[in-house]
Amino acid sequence: MVFQDYALYPHMNVLENISYPLKVRKFSKEEIEKRVKQASEALSIEMLLDRKPGQISGGQQQRVAVARAMACTPSLYLFDEPLSNLDARLRLEARTFLKQLQRELGVTTILVTHDQSEALALADRMAVMDKGRIKQVGSPAEFFHKPANIFVASFIGSTPMNLLDGVVHDGKVSIGAMSFDIPAHAQNTARTGDKVVFGVRPEYVSLTSAPGSGIASGVVKVTENLGTHYLVTADCSGILVRGTAPDGSEPKMGDTVHLKPETGRTLLYNKTSEDLY
Numbered sequence: 502m503v504f505q506d507y508a509l510y511p512h513m514n515v516l517e518n519i520s521y522p523l524k525v526r527k528f529s530k531e532e533i534e535k536r537v538k539q540a541s542e543a544l545s546i547e548m549l550l551d552r553k554p555g556q557i558s559g560g561q562q563q564r565v566a567v568a569r570a571m572a573c574t575p576s577l578y579l580f581d582e583p584l585s586n587l588d589a590r591l592r593l594e595a596r597t598f599l600k601q602l603q604r605e606l607g608v609t610t611i612l613v614t615h616d617q618s619e620a621l622a623l624a625d626r627m628a629v630m631d632k633g634r635i636k637q638v639g640s641p642a643e644f645f646h647k648p649a650n651i652f653v654a655s656f657i658g659s660t661p662m663n664l665l666d667g668v669v670h671d672g673k674v675s676i677g678a679m680s681f682d683i684p685a686h687a688q689n690t691a692r693t694g695d696k697v698v699f700g701v702r703p704e705y706v707s708l709t710s711a712p713g714s715g716i717a718s719g720v721v722k723v724t725e726n727l728g729t730h731y732l733v734t735a736d737c738s739g740i741l742v743r744g745t746a747p748d749g750s751e752p753k754m755g756d757t758v759h760l761k762p763e764t765g766r767t768l769l770y771n772k773t774s775e776d777l778y
Contacts (some may be wrong), residue, residue, distance in 0.1 A: 502570065502578075502579045502580075502581065503563075503566045503570055503578070503579070503580045503581065504581050505581055505582035505583065505585050505586060507554075507563060507565070507566035507586075509554040509562060509565060509569075510554075511553065511555060512553070513553070513554075514550065514552055514553055515546065515549045515550045515551070515553075515554075515565050516537060516550040516551065518569055519537050519540060519568050519569045519572050520533050520536075520537050520572070521569075522569060522572070522573055523536060523537075523572060523573065536572040537550075537568075539571075540568040540569075540572045541568055543568075543571065543602075543605075544564040544565075544567060545564070546561060546564050546565060546568060549565070558591075559587050559588075559591060560591045560594065563583060563584075563587065563595055566583075567583075567602070575608065576608065576609075577608065577609050577610075577611070578608055578610040578611070579610075579612075580612040580613065581613045582613060582614060582615070583595075583599070583612070584596065584599075584614070584616070584619060585614075585615075585616070596619060596622055599623060600622070612624075617656055617657050617658070621641045621644070621645065622641075624640075624641050625640070626640060627639065627640070627641060627644055629652075629656065636650055636652050636653050637649040637650065637653045644657045645657060646766075647768070647777070648700075649776065649777050650770065650775050650776050650777060651664065651698055651770050651775040654700050654770070658702060660703050660704070660732060660743065661743070662700050662701065662703075663699075663700065663701050663702070663703060663706065663742055663743055664698050664699075664700050664770075665679075665700075666696070666697075666698055667696075667698070667699050668695065668697065669683065669691045669692060669693050669694065669695040669697055670693060670694075671693070674691075674697060674699050674769065676740065677737070677738050677739065677740050678738045679717050679738075679740070680714070680715070681699060681715050681762065681767065682764075682767075683769060684768055684769045684778075685765065686769070686777070687769040687778035691769060691778055695771065696771075696772035696773065697769050697772055697778075698771075698772055698775075699769060699770075700767065700768040700770060701762040701766055701768065702766065703732060703743035703744055704745060705763040705766035705767075706742070706744030706745065706760050706761065706762050706763070707744060707760070707761055707763070708733065708744060708745075708746045708750075708752065708758050708760060709761045710759070711759060712759050713759075715761065716759050716761045717735070717737045717740075717759070717760045717761075718737060718757065718759045719735035719736050719738070719740075719742060719757070719758060719760070720735060720736050720755060720757055720758075721733060721734070721735050721753065721754050721755060721756045721758055722734050722735060722736050722741070723754070724746075724751055724753075726751070729748055730745045730746060730747055731745065731746040731747075731748070731751050732744075732745060733760075735758050737760075742760055744758075
C-alpha cells in the first residue's frame with residue numbers, strides 16, 4: 502500500500518525505510534540488499550539512500566514509498582491518493598511515472614483518487630462512487646463519451662458537460678425556446694412528455710454562422726482562452742450553454758452566437774431516474 506502522506510519514518514534514511522518491512526519479515530541480509538537495490542534502481546532513487554525523508558522532495562518521497570512497496574514484491578498494489586500532496590507539475594510527472602511503472606511491473610494496481618483527470622489518465626478500467634455506491638464501471642473512454650447517469654456526466658470532464666432540462670415533444674427535445682433532435686440511443690425509448698436532461702460536452706458544441714434547427718442562439722457572457730481554443734458561455738434565453746471557438750476567432754462579450762451540437766455526440770437522461778436512456 503502507498504498512502505497519501507507516504508508514511509515514511511522521519512528518523513530513518515531512505516535505505517532503512519525501504520528495508521524495514523523486509524526486516525520485520527525476517528528476510529536475510531543478502532535478500533534485503535538485493536531487493537532494496539532492485540527497487541531503488543528501478544525508481545532512480547539509488548543516490549538518495551542515505552538521506553532522511555525531510556531532505557528530499559515530495560516527488561522523491563513518493564518514489565521511496567513506492568520502492569518500499571515494490572521491495573515486498575506484492576501481487577496487488579493499492580495506491581490511496583498517492584499524488585494529492587504534490588504540486589501540479591510534480592503531479593503530472595508522477596502520473597507518467599506511475600503509468601510506466603505499472604506497465605513494466607505488470608502487477609494489478611488499484612488507485613483511489615478524487616481527481617477525475619488523474620483517473621482518466623491512468624486507468625484501464627474505472628469505477629466512480631457516490632455516497633458509498635458504485636455509479637458506473639467501465640473504460641475511461643466510456644466514462645467520457647457515454648456516462649451512465651447524470652452524476653457521472655457532471656463529474657467527469659475538465660470542463661462541465663452541458664446538462665439542460667427539457668421535455669420530449671413531437672420527436673424533439675424542447676429546452677425553453679430551443680429544440681434538438683432526440684439522440685440516436687434514445688429514439689426508441691424516449692416518449693412524448695418525458696422530462697429529460699439533454700447532455701453534450703462543450704468540446705462537441707461549435708460556433709456556426711447562422712441560426713437554424715438544432716442550433717442554440719444566445720449572447721456571449723464569458724470567453725475563456727484555453728490556449729488551443731476558446732471556451733464560450735452564452736446566455737440562450739436564460740439558459741447557459743457552453744461551446745468552443747477555434748484559436749484566433751474569439752467572440753466578444755455581448756456578441757450574438759449560434760451554437761451547434763455535433764451529431765452523434767449528444768446524450769439523453771431520464772430526469773426522474775437520472776439514468777441514460
